[in-house]
Amino acid sequence: MIIDGHCHAGEGDLLTHPWNTSAPLRDYLRRARAAGIARTVVFPAFHSDYAVANEQLARLVARSRDRLIGFAFVHCKRDAGRIGAMVEDGVRRLGLRGIKVHGHEAMPTREVCDAARRFGLPVLVDVAGQASVVEMLAPAYPDVDFIVPHFGSFADDWRAQQQVVDQLVRHRNVYADTSGLRRFDYLVDAIRRAGPGKVIFGSDGPWLHPGLELHKIRLLGLPRAAEAAVLGGNLQRLLGRLRVPQRRGFVEASAPEPPAGRASRAPGRQSARA
DSSP states (O other), X not given: OOEEEEEEEEEOSOOSSGGGTEEOOHHHXXXXXXXXXXXXXXXXXXXXXXXXXXXXXXXXXXXXXXXXEEOEEOOTTTTTTTXXXXXXHHHHTSOOOOEEEETTTOOOOHHHHHHHHHHTOOEXXXXXXXXXXXXXXXXXXXXXXXXXXXXXXXXXXXXHHHHHHHHHHHOTTEEEEOTTOOOHHHHHHHHHHHOGGGEXXXXXXXXXXXXXXXXXXXXXXXXXXXXXXXXXXXXHHHHTTOEEEOSSSEEEOOOSOOOSXXXXXXXXXXXXXX
16 A cells, blocks of 8 residues: 655645645545555644644544545744644544644644654654754654654755764655655665665645656565555555543554554665666
């Protein structure tokens, strides 16, 4: 199963840039279907109130539950003091499966990392070129999985992207998604050094074409099992760690339903052919 691990959805309310105005899914879903993408992780467009945006996202996901997997978006400064409650509501009531944080707004805090740990959620954190932040997050929360989109920089900061490749090797709980990565050799290097188990396919839809982003993975020429891991298996494994706390202790969640199948371990390292 191919899963796109990075897509925006819904309406923003700031109206100053495309990413905080509207992220319509109609054309994206048509393009994804044509490319063979079965499911997509979605999170809200930038918004002034992520509690409202997460509600809107959950309604979109509920209408296409067979296609969409929702992540809650939080602003680690503006939402300080209510992040735990927002994440709990997102998991229990809204059926969301992960957390999105954007460094242009605020970097992750202990509050968001504690919430992720409590529910076994992956945190997709756009470090906005400041890859050094990962060196604080990963060791402090070794039981939380961090996904770094764009290999650390949508703006093609090669220093950040090279640092993220190194972090994939050194930190077992750090992953990178491939969305918007134009320096192809960093993707090759990441697969070669860290292994296919540390890389997650993402498109940064709806604005980037999912078929084009998917083709980058095909061009690696990976063995079938390694390619399957990058294209969905790795993300399925992280999503499968969801747990819902009861009043006392933890139990494994039976809902919301995870994507079909679950990989039991990360695949070993494979060399990429570019």
